[in-house]
Structures are given as structure tokens and as C-alpha cells.
Amino acid sequence: MKILYGWVRELVDVTLTPEQAAERLIGAGTEVASVTRLAPAGLRGVVVGEIRAIERDLGESHGHRLLLCRVSTGREELSVVSGAPNTRVGVRAAFAPPGASLPGGRAIGMATIRGAPSQGMLCSERELGLGEEHESGLFELEPDARLGADLVAHLGLEDSVLEIEITPNRPDCLSILGIARELSALTGAPLREPAVALKESNEAAADLARARIDAPDLCARFTARVITNVTVGPSPAWLAVRLRAVGLRPISNVVDVTNYVLWELGHPLHAFDRDTVADHAIVVRRAARGERFTTLDGQERTLTEAMLVIADPRRAIGLAGVMGGANTEVGPRTTRVLLEAAWFDPACIRRTSRALGLRTDAAYRFERGADVEALPVAGARAAQLIADLAGGSVARGLIDVYPAPRPRRRVSLRMSRVRRVLGIAPRVAEAARILGGLGLPVTERGEELEVEVPGFRRDLVIEDDLVEEVIRVWGYDRIPSTVPGGVTGVVSQPRTLRQEAALRQALAGAGLSEIVATSFTDPVTDEALAGDGPLEPLPLLNPLSEDASLMRRHPLAGVLAAIATNARRQQPDVRIFEIGKTYGQHQADIVEPRWLAVAVTGARGPAAWYRAPEAADAYDAKGLAEHALAALGVTATEVATPEPAAAFEPDLHGVLVTPDGRGVVEFGEVSATVRERFGIDAPVFAALVGLDALLDHEPAPSRHQPLPRYPAVARDLAFLIGAGQPVTAAEIESALRAEAGPLLRDLTLFDVYRFPDGRRSLAWRLTFQAEDRTLTDDEVNTIQARVAERATAGFSIALRSR
């Protein structure tokens, strides 16, 4: 909200500069976004001039007739050329004599135009930086404007505008009066509320209009004044200038007064043409469902029973607290004005305004809470101003329907509570002075204050609200810096966090980069990845865009997007992981399981002189998953065939299974269809670990094994597997292990070779060791022969001669 500082200073005697005032307000919790001078930057030396004579016609230029005029500034007369259409003798207008400057730093000097000397320039609104108007010509001033007066001063532009941003609890600061009250409390300068010297006529308002509230839950109070014999016309310049300065468009004297008082006192008012109100009778009632109503902006709106209208016996004439109606609008022919000042339920106004998408200044205030006590004052102030500016007279008496007057709340404040909450407290007299300065009547009772809360501070409800008022004005800087005492027990971390920390350390240590990705995805990608998964999608009711319209259901969404981004930016080699969540509906529950996703693509490592370049493959994904599991103390070496999933290539998709039979890792090559959706050309290998299931799998504490005391003996066995033989490494390995018996210490597959004809060679190193003796060659030879025989015979494969 724009606040004119000069206007504030009419109500409070502060000597602060606008900038200083802004600083004080910010320090007390009212945000001031900006302080701007009203006068356009660079406008200097322009004065009120009068065209005394037109001396010569200099001919046409760009469709304008150039006239040589004699212009007076009161002190001197100058020759000036003007091409404006409204150039005429006797007009007073903005005149820039030589030495003046216009916005943008344009300096005015002497010139010669068509051979005639021009000593200065008569200016348009646009040239002065005061508006867009240019074609209509000179910026005309009132005929009685003082000749030679500085234009900036004459227009009241020597002022500054503060852009105020309030927090939702302080609607009272949405007015000149509210800001003046704050400054008064902060500086001690006395507050001068606007004086209302109401001159009432003999005609009784009650004879001219009636009012009734049919929905007292939504309208606590309805007041009205009637002003008769008005002449609707434009507002005087001082009023128009003020309204423009705070960003309002002047409309007519009557309407402008309601806006003026809204800004000054913070209370929304509405003016009806009294003679268009049927039976001159107002009814405040709920709208009928489907009731149609045309608001002042010309829009027809369909209402619901949750909305409140101002009506006459025949129809709605205003959308309560939001906008008036076209059917009773004040216009040029209006002579009697019915002026409404009412109090509406904030939640009702907010719902109505949101439902209709109609955000007005009035609704903004009513939904934050208006001052029910201020209605008579606001109405009187506006009525008198209308009478003053539009002629006419204020009818005698206030129409005031107030079925259940609201008592002022009383809240007490113990100084002991202040100290307890803040750690410090001012003396009780100081606290009383502060609260009094805020306009709150205070009674001192020893170390306790009793505060009466006026209607403009309905936000003050409990004792701690007063604690805040005291410290806000006394100064937050006075709050001491202390450290809480006491111990609350051992500091703990959830197991989830420890688990994630272990994974991060292991994977970053293994050369992967951690990513953090969005939780949102688009429906098509989500369906492609997770359409066959266990979760139902969770679409947002109000997404920002279609491509972020639901929660991701698949843990690959983040890493694939990151790979795509990097691929587009010439970074084809990516090794990343993400610890994040997926989200979805699972039967009746909304779930958000945690996942580890690992993905690699491109080269396995950066190019280096000591290493041949190698492309990453599915074993990278598998190995990284095993590495991650090891960091959690989980072993899962057995590979099982998973249910097919759209995210992975069917033949390159495995599950790692723990010894107790639980699948804990899914790994393989990401399906080409899916990655192409992300715009990734190269194969991607990934592994997924569901982290929640591993939480109830806390590994047993490690137990020490004594170191071997006798030497080990190693033997290598290589097997040749025919092309097309389906036997797997794991099958051979488990056979070797079973046959080798208890003396086998270690079994390592150290060589895999695939011949061009499809045959495979697999070589294992078997390490034997006994705990109680040195093994003999004969002993080991016997086991080796048995093991080799079991494998060759069992799988019909050949032992490779070495």
C-alpha cells in the first residue's frame, strides 16, 4: 500500500525524514519496501506561467501551428514558441524558463525557432514526467494558480511515498492513521486524529433510508449516512493529486471521498445513489444460490449462499465488502447519496473475493479485519467531506444497525510474564507508556497492566500479544543473548539419517557425484517409468505446469533427468547417485518411500594415461550397489530374475537377494524406450535400493575372527563353456564352494573371456587354509581334482589346460 508521508505528518508531529520514518517502521515490524519522491527525478525550476499574448504565427510544423507567445512568470515576461493546440491567451500552464530542467536531465536554454527567439518552454504532462498526456498540449493549471510558483511545490509533489507491506495481523497499518499511530508510539510525538466537524441538516436520515441485517453472523454492524443536494463532478486538484500519489484514479468527488477516507482511516465505504435503492431500504442478506449480480466493473457474477449481499427489497445492490453494484452506482445525475460504513465477517469476504477472483482494496481490508468501532467516525468524516466538496448537506442522524455490540476485549499483562518470555522486561511504567502510545487504554495494577483493546487492534488477544507490543516498541535489540540451560538427554539422530550418511560417504568416496532432484514429474514420463509399479499416482490439484503436475513415483526420474541435462551440455560421462523419495498412493495410504538411485553412463572414468578407456556397463551398477550395501553392513550376492519392469531392459535386469531371501537391489540397463523419452542416446546402467526395508535390517555387530596361523595354498581352475550353454558363473561357483568343503577360505572369479565363437572361459582362484596345520600338496591336489570333476561333470563343461 502506498502511503503519502506528508499526509501522515498531518496526523502526527514527527520531524523524521521519510527515510528515517521508514527505518523506524521496519524496526517495529512494518515492512517498507521503498521510499520514493513524488516529483519525477530531474524536474527542477519549472514554474506556473501565463500566456499574456500571442504575438506571431510562425506557420505549420508536423501538423501543429507554431505560435510565438509572451509568457509571464510574474517577475518577467519572455518570448516562447508553442505548438500546443491549447495555446491561448490567459491560460496558466507549466513553464520551464531557461535554466530549468525536465525529467531525464533535459536542460532548458534559449533557442531560435523559425527565426524567432524562444526563451524557455511551455510543457505537456508527458514532458514533465507527470503522466502520458501530450497531444492535448500544455499542462494547464487552475486560473488562480500563483504566477511564478514552483510547479513541484504547487502540485504538492515535494512529498515522498512509502510503499508499506503489512503482515496479515496488522490491517490497522493499512491507513495513514495507522502508520501515524505507529510513528507516534515509536517517537512519542502526539497523534492528531482527523477532526470531523459534522454539520447536519434538519432532514432526518431515518426518513430518507432504512437498513436491516438479515445475516448478523456475517455482518456485525451496518451504518449509513445520507447526503442530499449533492452535485457530482470532478474532485478538486488537491484531492486528485493525493489519490494519484497513492496509486488511485480519481473518478468523481463522491467516489473519490470514499477512497480518500479509506486511505486515511482504513475503513472501506460505499456510496449508493440513494434514489435508485428501491423503497430506500437496505437489507443485508445472504445471496441466493445462483443469484446473478452485475458489479461496478460491469461483470455479471453468479453468487452462492456463502456470499453476502447488500440488497434492496427487489434485488442485490452490492457485493458486501467486495464491490458495489452497477444498478445503484453514483453518477452525474445523482443528488442524494446513501453512504455505507459496515463491518463484515473476514472469512466470508475472503471466500467471496477468492471464489469470484475479485480482489479489491475493500476486500483486502475486510478479510484482515476492519474496526467495528470506527464506522460512525469514518461515515461522518466522509459525509462531511462530500458535503464540503460536492455541495449538499448531511442529513441528521446516523442509521446504525448493530444487533450485538462487541465489547472491547480486556487483556492483562504480568511483568513477570514479560520477563519470562523475553528474558528481560522494562519497568512497568515504561510498558504502560508504550501500550498507551499505541492507543490502548491501560490501567496499572502494581506489576500488572490491564489493557483495553480497541476495535482497531483485534489482533491483540492474549497476554503474549502484549508482550510482543511492548518489546516491538521498546526495541528487539534489547533482548539479551543468553544460552538455554539444562540438558535434555543424549543427542540422537534418526536411523534414516545415519543410513543415508553412510551411503553418501561410500558413494562419494567411490567417485560418484550426489544429485538433488525435484519431486515433481510429468504424467507421460511417470507412466513410462512407473506405470507397472505398485504405486498409484498422486496428481496435484493446482500444479504450476503440466510437466510438474504430479509426484514422481519412480526413483530413476531424478538421475535420468540429470544425465539428460549433462548429455545436452557435452558431458556424456556421468556417475551419480541420489538419495530421495518417491510418492504415491498404496491402497488406502499415501506413502513416500526413500530410495538410493545410482546411475552411470559413458566412460567408466576420466581419460588417463595409465588406463585404457572403457565404457561403463551393467557390472558398474551392480558393483556400486554392492558397495553401497556393504556400507550398510548388508550382504546380498545372489542374483535373481525380477518381475519385468518397464524401467529396465528385459534381459539386463537383475535383483540382488540377501541370504534370507529378500530382494534388496534392482539393477541393470535402463530401458532404451525410457531413456529416449529423456533424450538420452547412450546406454545408462542403474541400481535402485529401497532404503526403508533395510532399516529393520540393522546388521549384527561385527565379531572378530582370529587371524590364520598356518600358510594358505592357492590353486587356479579355468573352465571352458560351450557357446549356448546356459550355465551361469553363480551356478558353477556354488558347486565349487560346495565341493571344496571347509578348507576353502576364499573363492575369486579372476578371469572371464568370451571367444569370438561364443565359448566362454571362466577362471577361479581357490585359496585353501586350515586352522590347525599346514596343508600338504597332496591334500590340496585331492580337493582340487574333486572340485574340478564336480564342475566339469555337473555342467558338462571342460577344464582348460593351463
Added chain:
Amino acid sequence: MSHPRVDLIAGEARTAIAAARGASELEQARVRYLGRQGALTLLLRSLGTLAAGERPRVGAAANEAKRELEALLEARLAEARARERREARGRQRLDLTLPGRRPPRGSLHPLTLVRDRIVEIFAGLGFSVAEGQEIESDYNNFEALNIPRDHPARDMQDTFYFSEDTLLRTHTSPVQVRVMKAQPPPVRIIVPGRTYRRDVADATHSPVFHQVEGLAVDRNISMGDLKGTLALFAREMFGPGSSIRFRPSFFPFTEPSAEFDVGCFLCHGGGCRFCKQSGWLEIGGSGMVHPQVLKNVGYDPEEVTGWAFGMGIERIALLRYGIDDIRLLLENDLRFLGQFA
């Protein structure tokens, strides 16, 4: 002490050692004089054949010569080995300027680094970590925190909804409610987590972001303790010279409420673009837990008081690392990710 027979052998041996070229010739010399069949060894072994009076003299002289020769051999052998290594290196010299065999270097995300640091600092101050869910009820996210429906305070946090009652949490504050409902006071927790607001993404806004929330509730805990705790945090997080400032503000779930600013550590108060020339960086919101919130979770506001604060992890990461666009954080460009430690 000497003896002619010993002197004769020792003299020969010294000559042989001096003449030896390289380790293998030294070894030959050792075998010849000190080995099992070596001249000096045989002499020592034959002491029994000597006259009783001569034995001590010859024995002593021979032992002395043996020690001397062993030392000499060892010294020459070390010399010879060093020379041989030098010569071998000379034949295939290494270019030590070649890059070393580096293990791959991974990285943690800047948001992780900042979050871990914050959690670590507060752990040192006695705060345990608590977590909650991102998809929350309207009640926990708003109503329990004193933000009723149809209240303008809801405008402060534009919200993503799944249904009228289910939403994406707009702050980590619902975890306050969950923790307090689950345990009696005292409470001292820190809550890191992902949060959402319906803001269009630009250089300073992201609809997906992260917060850390702190909560302390106890019998005797004041806003001064809040300020002191945040001051300690600021010094740990932003440097020992950091100061903090409170500004009055409004949050429906705290009373009194305060925004807290940290003295700009980039310009040290002189004014720069990060602090908008003010010398202060806005870090977060805080305040004393509203008595109504304490009542909502079954605590007695006359028995206990508490405070809470919240801050954006992104905001701190941006400031700490000098990042000028929040969107970089979720883009995951490797060249970006590799810059933080």
C-alpha cells in the same frame, strides 16, 4: 690386541673387500673369510688345538677382527647397493611430472553439505534430529499451527494441494506438532527437510526447497535464549565475527515473532548486492511458540515456554558459496556439482 696369525688373515680380507666391485664380489669375500668355511671362522674353531696360554690372545684378536670385517662389509655392501639402484634408475628414468594414479573423486551436493553443517552445529548445542513426511494434512501444516482456513496468513505460503485436506508441507513446522504430540517436554530438536511452495521458479524462488527448523521447549526458556542460540549458530556457520539481529515480524504460530538477520559476511557491513546494501542478510524466521500451539499439542503454556526458528537451506547455500541462481541447485550439472567441499 693383535696376533700375527690373525693379522695375516685380516689383512688379506681387507684387501679383498677393498678390491671387490659390487655386491656379489663383497658376498664372495664374506664367504671366503667369515663364512662357515671361511679363514677366520676356521681359525676361531681351531682355538682348542692351541696351547692353553695362547688361546685367550688369539681368540680375542680373532673376534675383534671378525667384528671389524663385518662392519666394513656392511658399509661397503650398502654403498654398492645404493650405487646399483642409482645405475638401474639411470637406465629407465621415470618422468615424475606425469599425472599420478588418482582414485576417482566424487562429490556431495551443496545442499547436503550445508544441511549436515547446520545439523552438526545444533547437535553440538544439544539438539536431536527429527524428521517428518512431506505430504501432510492441512491440520498439521496449518490449523495446529494457528493458521485457520480462510485466514489471510495462508497467503504467506502458497500451497500445493492433493485434496482439500492433503497438501505438500509448506514448512517443516508440522514436525514440531508431531514431535510435541508424541513426547512430553523438554524438547530440543532440529528438523531438516524438503518443503514446497507454489512459487514460479526464478533466480531466487524454487517450488521445491529445503528448510531446517529448530524447536526448544522447557520450563524456563526465553526469547533471549533463542537469540543467544542463533548467535552461536551464526558464529559457527558464518564465521566468528558474525552478529545477529532480530526484527519484529508475524508468524501465526509464534508470539512474539522475529525475523533474524546475520551481519553480511560478504561485505562485513559495508553493503553489497547480496545484502541489498543493508549490511544484513535475512536468514530466517523465529519466535516464541504461540501458547495456542502449545495447548494444541497438550502442553501447558503456564508450565513451559518454547521457541522455534526456521531457515532455508538453499538461502544459506547461495550465500555461503556465492551462487546467484537457486535453479542451479536442482539442475545437477556435473561442472556445478564438483565445485563444493
